Amino acid sequence: MATMQDVANLAQVSLSTVSYTLTGKRPVSAATRVKVEQAMAELGFRRHAAARALAARRTHVLALAYPTYGVALGATLNEIVQGAVEAAREAGYELVLWPVASTEPEVLHELAAQRTADGVLVMEVALDDPRIEAVESAGVPCAMIGRTQDPGDRVWVDIDFEDALTQSVRHLTSLGHRQIAFINRAQADLDAHYGPAVRADEAYIAAMHERGLTPLAVTCDVTPPAGRRLAGQLLAEHPGLTAFIVMNELALFGVASALREAGRQVPQDFSILAVAIAEGISDMYDRPLSYLAAPGPDQGRLAVRGLLDLLDDRTTHGGANLRCVLHPRSTTGPAPAS
16 A cells, blocks of 8 residues: 655655645645645555544654753743643643754654654744754644744744843833843854844844944853853943843853842842743842743643644644743842942
C-alpha cells in the first residue's frame, strides 16, 4: 500500500506539502496540488485510508521544544511551561520536553518524524527560527510560543514586547526620569535573532527617541555576577543615570548589588523596573520590585489550545500578542532633583 512519503517522492515535494494537500490546513498552489493528486492516482493512494492511519497513531503526547540559549528554565519561563502542562492535561495529553538547540533543526526533524508526539510547541523562538520548518517538514503540527519575523497563518502566542517597553519608558518618564538604561538579555541572544531580545531592544530605542531622550541599550549575560559587573560599569561611566529597565531575570539580583555598592538608594535616587517577569521574581527581590508581569500561564495555555485545534481540524490561523501588566511597587519613584 502506498504511503504519504511515496506520494511525496513521486511528486517531488515535501511530506508536509502532501499533508497540506490532504487536509487543507495550509494553502497549496494549483500546480503543486495537481502534481500531488497525479502521484496519488498513479500510486493508488487513498485519502480516507491515510486519514484513518494518521488518526490511529495518536499518542496523546505533545512535545515542547526548548533551546536553552545558555540558561536553564527560570521562574518566568517555568510559568509558561506550567500553563502548557495544565492545558495539555485538561485535554487528555501529556507534555514532554525536547531540549534541542535552535542550531540543531535536523535533530528536531528526526524527533518529530518518529511520531512519538502528536504535535510540537516551539518555545524561545528566533525571528528566523529553522525549527519551525524542521517540524512541519516532518508532517507534524506545530505552534509557537513566541513568533518568527513573518509567522504567516501559523499558530503563535507571544508577549507584546513593543507595548511592554513603551509602558516601561512611559512609567519612568512620568516620574521625571530622563536618563534611563535598558539591560537586555545576552549579546548571544541578539546575535541569534532571539525574538524577545530583538523586539524589546527596538521598542525601547523607539520609545526613548519618541520622547527626545538618548537611549542606552546594553546586553548582559543571564547571571547575577554579570548583572553586578554591568550595572557597576554603567553607573561609573554614566553618573547621570537615574533608572534601569531590566529584561533579564537573573541579572536583576546582580544589579541590586551594584546599586548598594555604589551607594545608590532605591527608589530615593535610583529606580529599577523589571520587564516580563513572574510575580515570584518580584517577591524574591530585596524589596517589592516594580515590574511588568509576564502573561506566562496564559501564553502556555493558549499555545496548547491552538495546537490542539490544529490536531482536531479546528484550525484558528494566526496568533495572539499578550500584554504585560504594570505593577509599580517599591523600586520606582520620582527622579532625584538635579
